[in-house]
Amino acid sequence: SQQGEEDPQALSIQEGENATMNCSYKTSINNLQWYRQNSGRGLVHLILIRSNEREKHSGRLRVTLDTSKKSSSLLITASRAADTASYFCATATSGNTPLVFGKGTRLSVIA
């Protein structure tokens, strides 16, 4: 089944720096969602962007969507050690099919 693929697989940055993660997908989507997972925990929804939207903001998070390139990016500004987690994109295609999750980007923010 279609799957979003995150890039890079792992990212290590210093506290205060910005972190950018990318997600590419294969077929047209209804919406794209980003989730966060702390080690050994469940996922937490961060943001949903619909196919007719290009950019959304939520606090220090900025998500962009380029449907012509079939890609999305998640930017975390002024990162903190507490942002250390895995980040997953999930795509919702048109129709009655559930979300498909990518393999995630592991972000490490070093204090």
Added chain:
Amino acid sequence: DGGITQSPKYLFRKEGQNVTLSCEQNLNHDAMYWYRQDPGQGLRLIYYSQIVNDFQKGDIAEGYSVSREKKESFPLTVTSAQKNPTAFYLCASSGGLSGITDTQYFGPGTRLTVL
């Protein structure tokens, strides 16, 4: 205190035994899901249910079974037919107007280890 609960947090079973993982939600959501996550990997969909008494297979349903007798509950049974059951299992639910393409809310997970 609304949300999704999964129990137990850790589960150990001998090879060849069936085991049932519990998932309960009080969010009044129609749809519920079971995922499997292996180390360093993404989520793979096992089963999902959009309404009581109905469920569909996901990508990796072989060796698993579910039931949806109540809106609040969606238990997953890992049967002895599942060849490699050791994994982290996540339950989720969604209830928005967009149905199964809407935001999902996850439980804390159950880590199953088969000895």
